[in-house]
Amino acid sequence: MHLTKKQGRGIIDSMKDLSKRFLGDESAAIRLGEIAKQKQALGERVVSFALGEPLEPTPMQAIKAGVQALEQGKTKYTPTQGVQPLRQKICDWTKICTGVVYEPHQIVVGNGAKHSIFNAVLAVVSEGEEVIIPAPYWVSYPNIVLAAGAEPVFVDTSKTGFKMTAESLHKEITKRTKMVVINTPNNPSGVVYTQKELQELAEIIIEHDLYVLADEIYGGFVYEGKYTSVASIEGLKDRTILIGGMSKDFAMTGLRIGWSASNPQIATACTVMQSHTASCPCSVSQEAAFGTLSDTKQASAFVENTRLQYDERRLLLMESLDKLGMEYVIPKGAFYILVSIKQFVGQKAFGVEIDSADTFANLLLEKAGVVVVPCEPFGIDNYIRLSCTIGKKDIIEGVKQLEKFLSELETVV
């Protein structure tokens, strides 16, 4: 039987609801991206501070190793956990970056850090349990927790320097709490937990027998102070699932290689999870990652060079925001700046009243050709996120446009 389009639509509309597993969607970011594209198609200049990835080219060692893998026919399934030589390199790299020693059987390579986080949460957390997430947070954590049938419990950090404290963590712990997420350096706030702060959290975590999901994929990008890995804190290594990856350090976001490092029992559970969802990480990308991590001196130099560039851009952006009188959280790590728009809420521009970061971001794009990320989906109202990965010329131009836009704002009487 052939259906007309209308009949088909009617059937779809009358079918049972789809899963409610995920919280919201990426609609704000997608909508802004669509508007930006339309503007560009009309020949208008758009400056985007929305990117969550490095713009640098992927290291040549990765490209060469990936091409060679294809030519050598490495296009079949690999072991579920990832190939052993890569897991060994990940252990070497993790030791250099964090000082923590793992064995290859403790590493599970996934298709990106996001996939590794998904595996880890689903492997450790059961239905009805709770996972504590400090807000603001990277958008995917609550959604992944919900996919596990568990409940995300948020800790407000806005009054404690955007960091979860031992006290604020303790307040949220119940009998059902299974895991706590620590993302250091943090996306979107850029805060970096100190060793002392982590030690204080560790006391509570150990006392309540919790697991820690330590997402440290921005560990290579610390500008002030020192990066301390959660797994390096006494008593935490065995209860921590340490997440790392190639996306941010090596500008390899599209190649999708991330990993978890954990105690062997959790690693086995993550491997089982992965065996039923992805079978294995992409074979060619594993070779590209192996090629990149083979020469650890070269790998460290690549990350350091990027870090220095981002530090310059971070300082330029901070200085520009200071001149505009905008308040922000000083980013000590990662490559974003979390900027407050509280002072503009209630004001009007181009006939529209600013009532949220979402409205601010939409208007800024429409009227000034500047893309920023409204942070409601990151668990914080009235903040936008700007990425420091774009070049200095673009930063200067974007800030100029932002300044013009702000000059249009007027207080509603």
Ligand code: PLP
């Ligand atoms: N964790 C955080 C905090 C992120 O910001 C991102 C990406 O933006 C990821 C994990 C995912 O990284 P990947 O590209 O390796 O999946």
